[in-house]
Amino acid sequence: xxxxxxxxxxxxxxxxxxxxxxxxxxxxxxxxxxxxxxxxxxxxxxxxxxxxxxxxxxxxxxxxxxxxxxxxxxxxxxxxxxxxxxxxxxxxxxxxxxxxxxxxxxxxxxxxxxxxxxxxxxxxxxxxxxxxxxxxxxxxxxxxxxxxxxxxxxxxxxxxxxxxxxxxxxxxxxxxxxxxxxxxxxxxxxxxxxxxxxxxxxxxxxxxxxxxxxxxxxxxxxxxxxxxxxxxxxxxxxxxxxxxxxxxxxxxxxxxxxxxxxxxxxxxxxxxxxxxxxxxxxxxxxxxxxxxxxxxxxxxxxxxxxxxxxxxxxxxxxxxxxxxxxxxxxxxxxxxxxx
Numbered sequence: 001x002x003x004x005x006x007x008x009x010x011x012x013x014x015x016x017x018x019x020x021x022x023x024x025x026x027x028x029x030x031x032x033x034x035x036x037x038x039x040x041x042x043x044x045x046x047x048x049x050x051x052x053x054x055x056x057x058x059x060x061x062x063x064x065x066x067x068x069x070x071x072x073x074x075x076x077x078x079x080x081x082x083x084x085x086x087x088x089x090x091x092x093x094x095x096x097x098x099x100x101x102x103x104x105x106x107x108x109x110x111x112x113x114x115x116x117x118x119x120x121x122x123x124x125x126x127x128x129x130x131x132x133x134x135x136x137x138x139x140x141x142x143x144x145x146x147x148x149x150x151x152x153x154x155x156x157x158x159x160x161x162x163x164x165x166x167x168x169x170x171x172x173x174x175x176x177x178x179x180x181x182x183x184x185x186x187x188x189x190x191x192x193x194x195x196x197x198x199x200x201x202x203x204x205x206x207x208x209x210x211x212x213x214x215x216x217x218x219x220x221x222x223x224x225x226x227x228x229x230x231x232x233x234x235x236x237x238x239x240x241x242x243x244x245x246x247x248x249x250x251x252x253x254x255x256x257x258x259x260x261x262x263x264x265x266x267x268x269x270x271x272x273x274x275x276x277x278x279x280x281x282x283x284x285x286x287x288x289x290x291x292x293x294x295x296x297x298x299x300x301x302x303x304x305x306x307x308x309x310x311x312x313x314x315x316x317x318x319x320x321x322x323x324x325x326x327x328x329x330x331x332x333x334x335x336x337x338x339x
Contacts, residue, residue: 033066036287037087038280039080039097041166041202042073046255047081047229048098050339051123054280055096061306062288068092073304075167075202077101084108088115094287097131102171106130118290122283124172128316132290133303135283135311136172136320137274139299140212143227144179146272146324147252148189151223154249154269158191159222162214164200164235164252166228175226195221200231207234215242226252231269236262256327256335263332272324277339282308 038055040048052069059065068087077100085108087095096160099105099121109119109130113134118132125134125335137143163180165173177197184192195218200207201258207230214224215238224239226232232254239248245266254271255263262268282305289297289304296302299317302310311319 004177013114014298019171020314032290033064034062034094034291035066035068035090035092036094036284036291037068037070037092039087040069041085041098041100042075042079043071043073045202045230046258050276051098051280051283052257053339054275054277054282055284057279058279058284058288058306062285065284065288067284072100075100077104077169080105081108084112085165085230088112088117091115092117093291094120096120096283096287097126099126099171100167101169102127102290104169111223118308119276120283120286120287120290122279124170125318126171131316131317133286133297133299133313133319135279135286136318137276137279138322138324139320140172140175141179142323143253143272144176145183147176147225147227148180148183148192148328150251150270150272150326151190151225151249152192155192155222157189159194160195160218160220161223161225162195162218162221163197163209164211164214164226164231165197165199166225166231170202173227177331180225196276200228200234202228202230204230207231208238211235211238212242215239215244215248217298219288221248223249223251226250226254227249229253229255229258229273231264232268233258236265236267239267240265253324254327256332257337259327260332260336263327270328272326274322274324279307279321281306282311286311286319 050261055067059067112119121131122135153170196208200210224235226235236250250268251271253273285305286303302312305311313319
């Protein structure tokens with residue numbers, strides 16, 4: 001246990017150093033820049049690397065914005081709490097976070113807001129009391145139903161399916177899975193049977209092991225749905241390695257740059273995702289509105305999002321972007337060059 005705590009502390013410190021968040025802040029206060037810290041679930045995740053690119057694009061357009069990109073090396077609430085505590089000490093202007101746990105981060109998020117820092121969440125949200133706004137990449141109902149539709153199409157509308165999620169505490173994953181289960185109750189999906197839900201914690205090696213476990217535990221399995229960009233990649237590799245291409249199909253949410261090869265191999269027929277670049281871009285613009293005190297930037301109001309237009313917020317401060325886009329052999333190569 002002590003060794004695990006030590007390793008966790010070391011990995012968090014490494015993440016802080018890698019993102020440059022341990023540097024002094026006096027220079028930044030003097031140059032008048034708005035400093036927005038993007039705290040992601042974990043570093044080395046292609047989805048968040050793309051979101052970082054979008055944040056940098058927004059910062060370049062806004063001129064006086066500096067992006068601090070950081071996160072723990074492995075996805076944990078404890079790692080994010082340590083990082084946010086450091087950011088509070090540096091007096092950043094805003095923190096935008098994809099939360100590893102919706103509730104565990106609330107106390108530290110409240111502390112940040114009490115110090116005048118604007119806290120927003122995106123992708124995987126914080127509980128409403130811990131943030132000013134949550135930017136969802138799409139509507140949860142659309143995301144959940146789309147994944148069932150793709151699985152049904154891949155297996156001819158009948159057979160056993162399983163879900164490979166990220167962590168059991170991931171807000172967005174749990175919402176989407178809840179929607180998927182409701183969709184499966186519809187008459188048109190009566191012949192699909194959900195046999196298991198596994199968790200890979202958004203780690204490639206664990207997701208791979210969990211996928212292999214599903215394939216071996218359920219010999220009649222026809223499809224694995226993974227609403228995680230890490231999980232879908234790992235599950236696709238597992239299907240190839242277990243020599244089950246054409247017998248088991250993988251679908252869910254993935255990045256074209258990571259999934260093109262799996263579409264080509266036949267392990268994946270189609271998958272969906274929104275543009276993470278646009279997500280990072282939009283949340284940066286939103287944070288800027290809150291920092292600058294835009295009167296519309298509040299629950300029930302709206303935020304500007306540059307090239308993405310205006311995003312309306314509901315009474316809880318939730319906003320949503322576009323429906324997920326489907327990728328298959330007809331377009332995946334084209335988009336793999338973008339993200």
